[in-house]
Amino acid sequence: MDERMKHRTATIAAYLLFFAVIFALPFFLNSFWTNRVATYLVYSICAVGISLSWGYAGILSLGQGLFFGIGAYMLAMSLTLAVPENNPVPELMLLNMQPDAVRDLCCVTPGSFLWIPFRSVAFGMIAAIVVPCVLAAGLGYVMFKRRTTGVYVSIITLAFALIGQLLIINNQPLTGGFNGLANLAWLEIGGFEFDPYGPSIYYLVAGTLLAVVLVSRAMLSARIGQVLKAVREDEARARYLGYDVENYKLFIFCFSAGIAGLAGMLFTLTAEFASPSLMATSFSISMVIWAATGGRASLLGACIGALLVNFVGSVASESPAFQPVWPIVLGGLFVFVVLVMPNGIAGIVKDLIGRSGKARAVGQEVYP
């Protein structure tokens, strides 16, 4: 029994250490680095979502950028309306409206009534999480009821995200098109204004990350975590034990979409803009890269992966020595991780802690 106990205490210690460092950082960083690390933490939340659906349920979604982007847009719409001169109608609609249109949200351009509920910031924040979940539920229901698995899921989600991006760019009078939404007010809750460069946003993001990780850990150590592991290993066997495997996959798919939406919302707070480029394929792929670098089946690994990759990417592109070659540094990091650390950074951390027992078949995951 002691081997399992040793493993559990080591994991808890790793989590405590990680979050201790994260919460202590703002005291050592200037306001720019506080904001930058806050953005990295937003990416970590995304990586946790991917690690959950991919690492624990075997669902690799290459369209997570869509849910992230929608989360960002929902809050951005609320924050746009919160800016005084955007009332009653946001500037982007004034510029694109027909000369004789009524200057009211209901009918200035076709579809502008959709903006009305976003007058309340609370609605924007809730929608940032609920809308991605609803979209994921719709797509997930059709996909999993048809028992789509493996690379088909990845390609369908990829195509779905591309459709989302195209539609947003194409409806400029409604969404601001390719430029997205800038000119946003700061989030204000109960009189307290969140300054993107101050520690307030940093702790909001760090706290959310902690909450997301804790809820996910609790879920994974509860029965559902066990069922998910079973589903990932042998879907048919789980089915013959009476489990509706599709519902479990759907739940995780929606849960990680909600996490992506939440991360998107926090991105809007730290970067103060939302643009369709968040839904691009390259961004969705980089999310998968962060989770993979960190070690797919570990939430902490995903966080570390996201922080490390973004940190190396930023620092390499800024230091004069690496500037002309920073994509090579990044590309080299990915190849290094896959060849030398098959289980990602988490694999290394586990090796260092010295888990007893034969090293798990290194990286041999049988993919359906």
Place this chain on the structure above:
Amino acid sequence: MNAVANVSRPAAVPMAAMPILQAKKLTVRFDGFPAVRDVDLAIADGELRVIIGANGAGKSTLLDLLCGKILPSEGEIWLRERNITGIGEAAIARSGLGRKFQTPTVFKEMTVLENLQVASNRRVRVFENLFDWLPSRPSDKEAAVAERTGLLGAINRRASELSHGQLQWLELAMVLSQDPKIVLLDEPAAGMTAAETDKTAELLLDLAGSHTVLVIEHDMAFVRLICRTITVMHQGAVLAEGTAAEIEHNPAVIEAYLGSAGLSHA
């Protein structure tokens, strides 16, 4: 209800109780080739039925049909008065049909205890398991079924470290902990030592009272140990049904299996 009454069976087998599991005119074709043709089957509650037949006789396909893995081209499957044709594997499993596969399919990366916990959990919906805390020690039920299949000692060992025989028993234990009404077993004794085979036979006989068991088997020695009624399948259809003695003297069976290893060394 009238569908149940007019079922016709080739051999007159004393019908003790209302059949718990019934297949009517069950047929399935793969690109035209009828793997199973017009099979009528009625299993009584608590009966231990064995299905024998040469390779390719359609035994495994029949089992796949019963547990919902494959949808029949024609015909129906009834569980007591409920038509369970095509309601999906999970629903069939939940209505009381446990299936053990030929090659032991268990969750190898998980421990024996975890395997049993997944199997014995009857509240299968997502939200029921969301924050339901996982005990680290087996419940009485799990301990009992582990003890019954001789796995109590290895309860915390990873499934991938078990021997072949132990894996078969683990899968059997998992099926049992689903507390199924009917247990479908696909060659449970395959690849086992003589001692293990005897223990399995003993286990199945012990089961017969409380559960209905349907076994597919080749090894006539093992069949002889455990069964009362045998159904012989040949090229997708039911050739004959009856006790071991009747089967061996049935001319159609002998002709179909002249010299085949399956029956001759009975």
Place this chain on the structure above:
Amino acid sequence: METFVIGLSIASILFMVALGLAIIYGTMKVINLAHGEMVMIGAYVTVLATKHLGFNLYLCLPLAFLVTAGFGLVIERTVVRRLYGRLLDTLLATWGIALILQQLIRIHFGLGLFGIHIDGLGSDLQNVPVPGELQQTLHFLGANIPVYRAFIFVVALLLGAVTWWLIYRTRFGSQLRAVSVARNTAAACGVNDKRVNMLAFAYGSGLAGIAGVLVSGFKTVSPDMGTPYVVDAFLVVVAGGVGHLAGTFLSAGILGEVQSFVAMWLNDVYGRTVLFAVVILILLFKPQGLFVSRSR
């Protein structure tokens, strides 16, 4: 009629790029995100050959095939070989390779998107002089068909036939199919699966190189021109049925036509949107691809 021809030309380009991917992914289950970069390398080979060696477009085809096949060989030997069976790790590794290749090209050639070249080799480097006879337009059945598009279509057909012959009519082809279906059993029967994989990866990359040559005829050559092609090629391969050559060919045709007709009817933006929607529907309702019969 005109739209049909346009659809055909879109289809032939899609098919060209997807063919190489069909080999690599279809038979070896390796997600190669650097496949787009092979198209880019093929295009740069054309640029260099026409500029320094005075090759015309036709000669560039075999040259580009050899160069990109060489690149494919190197990538397979150094990285991909260690990752068989780990499908998703190849995704990560090949994405890293793609980044490295893009930046190497960018440094060596300087920025080549619009042909303006700040450092490194000559300036009007990055466009390819298309041979005279390919620039005319044919008048055929009332539609004027650009000869260059027809040329692409012919090369696509030719390549499809050669690949089909290679896969289904040669020993190497049978070994390839054996390895793709059951690697271990094939190896057990004496098939040197390492060599087969290496050659298949090289051949797939070579096909992408040829696609690069043809694409450089109507598009500028830039370090990151390759990425969009990976997405489109993947859609075509998976929709057509993995590892099923005829499937890839027909699905490229259908997707090309869909995009062309919708673009003519609505606008190009909806053309792309409907294209993606069609792929989603195909994958949902015919996961094995359009042309694979339902197997047991």
Place this chain on the structure above:
Amino acid sequence: MQNRRTFIKASGLAAMGLAAPAILRLDGRAWAADEIPVGIMYSLTGTTAIVEKSMNQCAQMAIAEINAKGGVLGKQLKPIIEDPASEPRIYSEKARKLAIEDQVPVIFGCYTTASRKAVLPVVERRKGLLVWPTWYEGEECSKNVLYAGSAVPNQQLENSLPWLKKNLGKSKLFIVGSDYAFPRGMAKTSKTICQGIGMEVVGDEYLPLGHTEWASMVSKIGSSGADVIFSNVVGDSIVAFYRELRNQGYDFEKLPLCSSTTTEVEIKAMGPEYAQGSYVSLPYFQTVDTPQNKVFVEAFKAYAGTDAVTHAAMEAVYIGVNMWAMAAEKAGDVSPEAVVANAGGLSFDAPQGKVTIDPENLHSYLTPRIGKTRADGLLDIVDQYPEPLLPLPYSSVGETAEKRICTAGGAVL
């Protein structure tokens, strides 16, 4: 064996970790007393890298020239170069680094409108200053952006559309563009101008950015009965568009094309023979014969290589850097508020001629020109305004010289 491999892996990871702080310099950068840090933020990688790389070099050249003449207020300018990689997300991040960590008083950066919108919140919130060079769709009136050298729709259309009608006798216009803010803004302004001069707009179509499949659009143009095309297509699509026109048998004598975006860079990329005979409406071409332009072209060729070409976006960067320096000298202070306050009314003898900053909307009076592409890839100037034209950023929603929307106090919609 197992633990040795782990040790190697662990040390690799640790080494990467240790190297980081050295690069990071957490405490921000300390500047020598006689140096002014200025930010240069043009993409060196990614899709728009090619045009922006030349802008990066032009900015560095301009700063080197100013430093050679003694710098600004006696202090040398210290350029800090960042690579935003053509991603709005990274533009925003790098702008924050320049504004907060390096505390630069000015950022010379951004090319597309999308990148500017991502940087806008940073400069406006931190009271910084962005000097933005590119011609764009207007509809913006920020007090933290100096639109030095950046033309607005009326400065590209008020000259070209009437010229096409009067000189070439064309009256059926087909507007085509990439699907984003600039082409849509240009289309709106074009429609209002066409109504004024009795020109019929027979088509207004868009296709996704970077889309290179032009066959359907070109045949749609052919069947629309248009006798002249106005193209607001950007990026890689331009090359595919011109080549497809040639492939489908159109030539610019029968069906003239005027573009707002095909500079010398794009012409060289597609091969001059494809663009020969097409028109471009921009304030600057390499062939502008002013003394300053001769010096500018020679200097840039010396700096970036003999076969480099100069183009409108790069010239605008040159204007921006110089006018910022002039405003700072005049104000005696490099702070953004001082520069903005003193920029209004300043004039600079730019390569394209005299350029003046309008005090109301911080845009620039520019001289609209129309060029016709020659065989060698440069453009002959076929039409030129006698003096610089007033910039009207909100012409798409009816701003006129008399009824100004963008004023010193902000936009009044």
